[in-house]
Amino acid sequence: MKSFFSRNIREDLPIEEDFTTSTLDEAIKKTRYALESAYAGFDNAIEPNLIDSYIYEINSLSKRYDHLLELSLLEKAADNMDGSQNSHQKSPIRALVSHVFS
Secondary structure (H helix, E strand, O other), rough: OOOOOOOOOOOOOOOOOOOOOOOOOOHHHHHHHHHHHHHHHHHHHOOOHHHHHHHHOOOOOHHHHHHHHHHHHHHHHHHHHHOOOOHHHHOOOHHHHHHHHO
16 A cells, blocks of 8 residues: 655644743743643543643643742842843853743
8 A cells, every 4th residue: 555645735724832932931822822721622622542642731831830930049049149240141041041942
């Protein structure tokens, strides 16, 4: 039995969430939006496999969201300790976030 795969790219398929951002606040907003979308999909899912898929997606996005919030709190605490406005650009947390999401 031969299988044929089309090389056509369908334009109507949803695009994967883009988490390559330059700021932590943008990453938090995008993750929160993706989490809300996953909850909406879970609420409307009927098939057991699809329900399981949404459960895994919600758990994954929740962990990402919690991690980003922790990074944000650490960054704000570091900014408050330094007392300068320019310290956030040289922050190791900023470098880590830009490296992870680029």
